[in-house]
Amino acid sequence: MLQLTVLREQTEHVIAGLNKKNYKNAAEEVAALLELDQHRRQVQSEHDELQSKANSLSKEIGMLMKNGEREKAEAYKAETSELKLKTKALAEQQTALEEEIQQALYKLPNLPHESVPKGRTAEDNEVVLQHGEIPQLHEGAQPHWELIQKYDIIDFELGNKITGAGFPVYKKQGARLQRALINFFLDEAMKAGYEEIQPPILVNEASGFGTGQLPDKEGQMYHATEDNYYLIPTAEVPITNIYRDVIVPTDQLPIKNTGHTPCFRREAGSWGADVRGLNRLHQFDKVEIVYITTPDKSYEALEEMSSYIQGLLQKLELPYRVLRLCGGDMGFTSALTYDMEVYSTAQSRWLEVSSASNFETYQANRLKLRYKTESGKTQLLHTLNGSALALPRIVAAILENNQTPDGINMPKVLHPYLGFDKIS
Structure with missing residues (x-):
């Protein structure tokens, strides 16, 4: 705010x-x-x-x-x-x-950082860097929604039967791939100094207002009306709200937390390839990183987070690019956002898999999240968060980019977590 x-x-x-x-x-x-x-x-x-x-x-x-x-x-x-x-x-x-x-x-969004480019849509975003070679696939390569049916690892029809569209059932090697990625992301975050948190996945209204999902995203959140609780769209909400109404001692800064949660978003999707398969879901898993620090160090922290997320993509051997979002494509609460996109070779398109954002004092003002300076003056902290990483499109890119005529090779870094090196 x-x-x-x-x-x-x-x-x-x-x-x-x-x-x-x-x-x-x-x-x-x-x-x-x-x-x-x-x-x-x-x-x-x-x-x-x-x-x-x-x-x-x-x-x-x-x-x-x-x-x-x-x-x-x-x-x-x-x-x-x-x-x-x-x-x-x-x-x-x-x-x-x-x-x-x-x-x-x-109702007023956060102000953009001076480095944010002008623009209205995703086409106006600035490409900061691109990394990795786009793989050349064999003739007859398929998009992930065909591959998951071929290898019977994710079942959309079964999810539709149990709940509805956008709630897939992961099974067999698909379920193991999900678990492997979650554990890998959490282990890497802890190595990088993030403390693991396992938060509730339902939050109260005050928490929604605290991080800015309410009132801006009210229509996109699942709402348990009888108790007035909201299913979280990201672990950012409960983890950041741990520090609501807190004056953080300076010797405890910076705060670095990570957490894995399912995430829930009502967002209605249009038809077409953009929302097929794993491209857009109503429930998905994500490992989130949250960073809280003093104003003078927050942009240094954002660059650190961006480099860390890129390191995960490099270890997964996925070609990616980093975008600096333009003013019109940024989130409501963000002052500066980097999007990380992986290239989906079978779909011939870039897929967003992470956003890393600095909210400056916008969330902290809502949360009343503060610290005391050396002079004893109370000031607002800066909050940041990033996806590290969201699973659905990572899974889609791994399946599509690593497919061969006789199976799908798994990234080497996941072998110890999976217990197998190929989906076949």
């Missing part, structure tokens, strides 16, 4: 940033919000003035009574009672205005 002080003191900067994210009516909404804030401050000033006057009269009443000036004391009592009624009404008005301001702030 953006800070009101930033809106007041850097209004044109805020409007320019919102415009870079292609946020509609940025100038009008910022102006309306600042007008609300001005009204709130006027109400607060009037409240404080009347409260101070009431307090002064209350002190004088005792002295008047002591001096025998009963009539004047009674007049002061009546005036004090009237002032209390007015201050109560002003306090209620102030509370209502604060809630209105809070809801308006919730």
